[in-house]
Structures are given as C-alpha cells and as structure tokens.
Amino acid sequence: MIEIRGLEKYFGALQVLKGIDLDVEKGEVLSVIGASGSGKSTLLYCINGLEPIQKGTVLVDGTDVHAKTTDINKLRQKLGMVFQQWNSFPHLTALENVALAPKIVKGKAKSEARDIAEKQLRHVGLGDKLNVYPNNLSGGQQQRLAIARALAMEPEYMLFDEATSALDPELVGEVLDTMRLLAEEGMTMICVTHEMGFARDVSDRVAYFHQGVMDEIGPPDQIFGDAKSENTRKFLANVR
C-alpha cells in the first residue's frame, strides 16, 4: 500500500504540491488527471524518491521513501516506472535492455536474466524483437520495451508518467492495450494520463489535480459523470 500524508514539494520558491493526502491500495488502478503543471508527474517522482520532498511522508508498504535510513535503490525495485520519454538504452538490444537491471541490480545469473527479459518482452508483444536495437523500433514499441524493462524487476507497483503523450496518435493504442493488460492482471498502478478514455474504462479511482492540490478523487463514474469540483468540471469540459 502507498500512503501519502501532507506531501509538500517546492521547486525553488514555487510550490508544486500543496499538502497531498492519498492512499493507494494493493491491486488498485488510480488515474491522475489534470492540466499541465498541476503537479501530477511530480507526485510520481516523489513516490519513488527521484525528487526530494520538503514536507510530509510517502510510505510504500510501511517504508518511508524519503527517510535517510531507507535503502532507496532496494525500495525502487518495488516501484516500476514508465516515463513520457521511453529512454531505451540505445547501446543495448531489446533483450539486453530488459535483462540489464535484473542482472546488475538483483544479481541474477546472465541466463536467468535473459529468460526473465524474454518472458517480459513476449508479455508486452515484443517477442519477435528480442535482438533488435531500440533505434529500429517505433515509439510505441520502445514504450512497450520500457514497460517490459520495468516489469522485469517484478515490481509490486507501476507508476506511469504520461506514457502515451510523446507518441504519434496511431501508436497510442498499443501502449494503452499493454497498460490495460497489466491492470487486468491485478497490477497496482498509478497512471498520470491525458487519456480520458483509459482513465474512465480502466481505473478504480480517478484523482483530479489542480495547481498542486488534489481537488477531487473518486470512482470514474463520479468524476466523469458527476464531478463535485467546479475545476474538475471545467477541465473535463475542455478536454472532451
């Protein structure tokens, strides 16, 4: 379970998160929506410790992400993350991209790491691209590669930071399908997204962020059908 209490985050003098309280249960799919600059992506970075926080706590299965005593590299193995830019390692084949972290971080034997990588690449539909270098893959395929790379660490949570927003429109579907597949398999997911269809169909809950505040959270039907917050209604009216 992820428990966030009173989370405040500043970039210099600019406060981007203004006291966020949020719990995400195991097996839950939470979509986070909101305008650019509302703090959605920063929330994910704070959850896996890629950004320091100024106030509050983030607990992952009871471990304080930002405590000095926490082994953050170990904790991050529980928290797979997929970014807007897929960031494939260009010097490695698809298989090597996925096998690298299990080998060097988890200390798996080379053959075992390759087996894990092959399994995860087949999982995301890239079974025929094992020995292909990323620059010969499309954006959608590279993003699925990034998902496989995160899954190879056998995370308990997956954080998606606008995973489809850098893709050409015709490539969005294949990545969303992979995310849907993970949701169906019971993966705990926090998805920062601009894909309202995905948020509505796949999520258990949807959170709307507005200027660093979590303005509203609830089931998709409520958020998309009967939003309580005026800001949420305005935002949804604009994106539809």
Added chain:
Amino acid sequence: MQETISFFSGFTPNDLWFLGEAALRTLWISALSISIGTVLGCAFGWMLYEGKLAATLTLAPVLDVFRSVPLIIQLVLFYNFAPIVGLDLDPFGSGVVILTIYTSALVANVARGGIEAVERPMRRAARSLGMSYWQDMRYVVLPIGGRAVFPAWVGVALGVMKDSALVSVLGYVELLKASQILITRTQEPFLILTIAGAFYFALSFPISRYAAKLEKRWAQ
C-alpha cells in the same frame, strides 16, 4: 693527392631499423601517457561535472593552464625545474609526466561532455530500475556518453601521439629526435623526414581506421 675526408655517410638499411626502434619509443611514450592521461582525465571530467563550485574554482583553472600553455614550454620547464623539488626524472620520465597531465587536461573536457551527453531523463530511468549511482555511471553513462565523445577522444589521442615529438627537445630519442640525428649524419632531410612521416602515418592510420569502424558499428 690527399683523399677527401667525408663527415657524412648515406642512408643505410640499418638507419631504417634505427627509425623503427624510435617509432616504437614514440608508440610507447604515447600509449603510456594517453592511457594514464585518459583515466585521470575521466576522473577530472567527473569532478568537473559533479563537483560543481569546488571543482570549478580549483581544478578547472589548473587544467586550463595545462591546456593553454604550449606543450614544449611545459616540457622544458618541468624537465629543468623538477629536480629543484627533488624529482630527478630522465627525459622519458619527464615526457610521460607532462604528456599525461596534458592528455588528462584535454580528456577532462571530453569526459565531462560525455557525461552531459546522457540526458537526465535517461539517468532517471536507470535509477528508477533500482540502479545505484555507480551502476548508472558504469552501465548507462559510460557506454552512451563514451560513444558520444569517442571521436573527440580519438582526436585527442592522435594529437598527443604527434605532440610526443616535442619530447625530443629533452633529448629522448623518439621518432623525431632519431630523424634529426640521421639528418645531421646523412644530410638527406627530405628522405628521412618522409620516412619519419610515413612512420607517424603508420602509427596513426590503424587507430583512426579502427575508430571509424567502431563508430560505424555503434551507429547500426
């Protein structure tokens, strides 16, 4: 009639052997300086990248001096003044020390550029997989950044190999010094400098060809 005494004698096959040996000394002093200088330069480059203010204030000006002052001046100054501080090095030792520092000063900027070539999101992605700082450096930054600045490093290495000719001013008999000795004896500068040039080419060409081949392979 008295016979004319000649102080000069023509170029012989033995002289070619003499030049070959000198070329090996050029290769040896260059390989040593470039290897140690590259390792040091990478460390300096990393310090410049990570050290921020402290490195900018201390290391950067020192490296600037070694980059800016002509190598021949550094060699002569070091060779003549090092004994004052108790470092009594022969021409080879002095040459290696100065060429190494000179290489490291040039490589430091190349290395810093290499680290900067790996964008922050890529490094964040590596860290998000649970990699430590040093795993990220070793498995992500080094191969990606290294490839980005490899051509620049090859340029530095080839430059230093040619600059190693300046160690001749200290009396170390590398290729250029050997050529000067032979020119004095044979009075055939055109022939000997052409042969010396061919030796330099023979040392440099395989390196640049191999580098080009590597770059082509990486580009695929």
